[in-house]
Amino acid sequence: MKTIFLMICLTWAGQLSIAQEFKKVSYPEGFTEQLNLVYTSVNGWEGKLDLYLPPSQKKGSPLVINIHGGGWNKGVKESQTGFSAFFNRGYAVANIEYRLTGTATAPAAVEDTRCALIHLIRNAKKFHIDVNRIVIMGSSAGGHLALMGGLLENNPIFDSNCPGLKNIKVAAIIDKFGITDVWDWAYGPYKTSASATSWLGDKAKDHEFIKSVSPLYQVKKNSPPTFIVHGDADPIVPYQESVALKAKYDELGVKCEFMTVKGGLHGKFSKEDDEELTRRIMAFLDSISL
Known part of the structure; x- marks a missing residue:
């Protein structure tokens, strides 16, 4: 029995x-x-x-900073591999x-997203990066972090771990x-997410703090051009979240393109929709001379 149990454990370990x-x-x-590469260190944790x-x-290269999703509670950078369209450009x-x-x-x-952005700007010459052509991108929770990282611009509210840089922009x-x-x-009325309340921790009922970490409330008239994509059948992050963000951009006159994927789930788009998404992202970047 011990031998069988050991074999089962080894099988599980191998599958993991x-x-x-x-x-x-x-x-x-x-x-x-x-x-x-280590971009920050906080209480023994190293951000890589x-x-x-x-x-x-x-002339320095344009740069895309990519951020994985996972509800802020799971996911690893190694899961992200689809960068061919950017490499080819x-x-x-x-x-x-x-x-x-x-x-x-x-x-x-x-804070970590901001530190990664700041680290790359600070080391732009070393990496031959054009600081005027930085794009920040993410999906799901990574989309939230990309928005926060880019929309905060020179607001240092979450930069205490990497202070001192004055000109932060994407x-x-x-x-x-x-x-x-x-x-x-x-x-909200469409979804009550345990991932959200877990991430907020002891700030889960602090409305003002929650606004400070919500992209919807960071948009300004001079915010960076933004491309949004969302499936209108998304069961995880309500489609209405992106609708509201697009409305805010339009209200303030900020350049924004919104692609709705008909019947699209949470990032589970058809091959045709994925190809169209890539084409439209690249056309959007071309439209702002990137």
């Missing part, structure tokens, strides 16, 4: 190991990779990013991790079905 293996990022010849760089150019890619709920509650993930934000109003996601 396989489950944690992710496809390696594929990039064109001439690109280089720098994996697990993977950086993929095109061949050096006289000569973009550098920074794929970042951040503190999850089990390590630290809100606003930790926002050229564009790409938000894929991200959370835009955390209070609404936690307590």
Whole structure:
């Protein structure tokens, strides 16, 4: 019996190991990779990013910063591999991790996103990055963090772990079905998310704090151009969250494109919709000369 039990345990361990293996990022010849670069350290936790760089150019490369989703409570940067469209256009890619709920509650993930952005701006010359052509992108909780990272601009409210940089900006934000109003996601009429209240921790009923970590309340007249995509049948993050964000952009006259995926679930789009999404994102970036 002990032998059988041991064999079962080893089988489970093997399955778990396989489950944690992710496809390696594929990039064109001439690109280089720098994996697990530390961009911040907080109470013994090290924030790391993977950086993929095109061949050096006289003019710095455009950069896309990618942020994984997972309700702020799960997910790893290694799960993100689909960067071919950016590589083919000569973009550098920074794929970042951040503190999850089990390590630290809100606003930790926002703080880490800001520190990653600030680190890359500070080291732009070293990495041959054009600071005027930085795009920040994410899906689901990563979409929320991309919006927060880009919309805060020079507001240092969540920059205490990486202070001192004065000119913080991105050229564009790409938000894929991200959370835009955390209070609404936690307590709203369409969804009551335990991920939201867990992430908020002891701030779960602090309305003003929740507004401070909600992208909907960070949009200004001079906010970066933003591309939004959301499936209108999303069962996880309500489609109405993106509708409200688009309305705020329109109210303030900020450039914003909103792609609705008919029948789209939470990022589970058809191959045709994924191809159309890529085409429209690239056309959007072209429209702002990136």
